[in-house]
Amino acid sequence: MRFRIALFFLLGLAACTAPHTSQRVTKTFTNPLLPSGADPYSIYKDGYYYYTHTTGTNLTIWKAKNLSDLKTAEKKVVWTPPPSTMYSKQIWAPEIHFIDGKWYMYFAADDGNNVNHRMYVVQNSEADPLKGTWILKGKVADASDKWAIDGNLIQHKGVWYIAWSGWEGDVNGMQNIYIAKMENPWTISGERVKISSPDLPWERNGRLGDAYVYVNEGPQFLPYKNKLHIVYSANGCWTDDYSLGLLTADANADLLDPASWKKHPKPLFVKSPENGVHAPGHNSFFKSPDGREDWILYHANDKPGQGCGGHRSPRAQRFNWNRDGTPNFGKPIRPGVQLQSPST
Structure with missing residues (x-):
């Protein structure tokens, strides 16, 4: 009995003096988050960040638990414009939003002539924006329909x-x-x-x-x-x-x-x-x-x-x-x- 008590005491002492290996390790990162990418934007939903930036040719989404992990994050081209349209070239400053149960991506684009830059939006009804199909909802414009970019x-x-x-x-x-x-x-x-x-x-x-x-x-x-x-x-x-x-x-x-x-x-x-x-x-x-x-x-x-x-x-x-x-x-x-x- 004395042996068991002594053993219990020694084990308890060891537990108190041993290093706390279960403590949370602080993660670090360095800038830049990616080698290149202009006009960055992200949204946080259901435990994930969904990130996007200007590619010029399509809409791409990165999915990560923490934005500091973008370099290793899953990514997917989710929408590419059909050729020879008014929104097929110079795709700039995409943003991703979740509104009333659906995903929306806003962006500016033109037909290759900057004078024709306007804002557009695509929609996706899936829970995960990397899945399903993104559908063009149309041009986002006021009555003047003047040159427009960078909608937020x-x-x-x-x-x-x-x-x-x-x-x-x-x-x-x-x-x-x-x-x-x-x-x-x-x-x-x-x-x-x-x-x-x-x-x-x-x-x-x-x-x-x-x-x-x-x-x-x-x-x-x-x-x-x-x-x-x-x-x-x-x-x-x-x-x-x-x-x-x-x-x-x-x-x-x-x-x-x-x-x-x-x-x-x-x-x-x-x-x-x-x-x-x-x-x-x-x-x-x-x-x-x-x-x-x-x-x-x-x-x-x-x-x-x-x-x-x-x-x-x-x-x-x-x-x-x-x-x-x-x-x-x-x-x-x-x-x-x-x-x-x-x-x-």
Whole structure:
């Protein structure tokens, strides 16, 4: 009996002093998340992130438990446009949304002529967006049917809204941010309302050859407490000054009244030459799997002068909030730095 008691005591002591091998091991990752990929976007549903970015030729989805695992994630081309259509070329900035039990992917495309860029949406009724068939629902346009890219949706106080980047007329030179109500996921109801133009000095770095093209694009809704923000990209993607700006409205304001939206006077996220990050922009947002952390997903170049091509790659970093309720993104983090993965 004494032997059994002594043995029990020794085993208990060993258990107390042995290393806790069952403790959770903190996962880390480094940016970029993939070697290349512009205009990154993701959605979290039923334990998985569904991620997409611009490929130019089709719609592709990555499926991962954690966005830091994109390099090894399952991926699939889910939709390729039929040739010789008005939406068969230059497929840009896809976004994936889950609305009323169905999946939708919004994107901009044209027939090979940039002047004809418009927004379109495809739909899938399967529970898993990598399965089933994606069907074109049609063009997403207001009555003016002007050049349009970068649509982003939000349901606010029971009403769906879409914000996008577009031209006032039919000639390139300035991209504005517009907003409108949605009747359903593929139909804009009512007229578009312009809520931002590139009119601040820091937004007007867009020389393209002998001309200047001033840009506000890539709007992303970001609700927080009693505010509704729109984070947008400014300056041409062909410049190293591609940056993020901020529009803010009171959550109870009329979102279709331009006066409801106030523009932050300075950019919130800019290049960091000292960290080897240039032209950061065209962002989106996601929560950590446990819902406790806010993360920004964006693309950037590693070197100056790399422009709008395939050098752009997706990156992620955690952000927090300022006392006035505006997001604080900090500086773009140097590629290769070990970061803690989003918390699970």
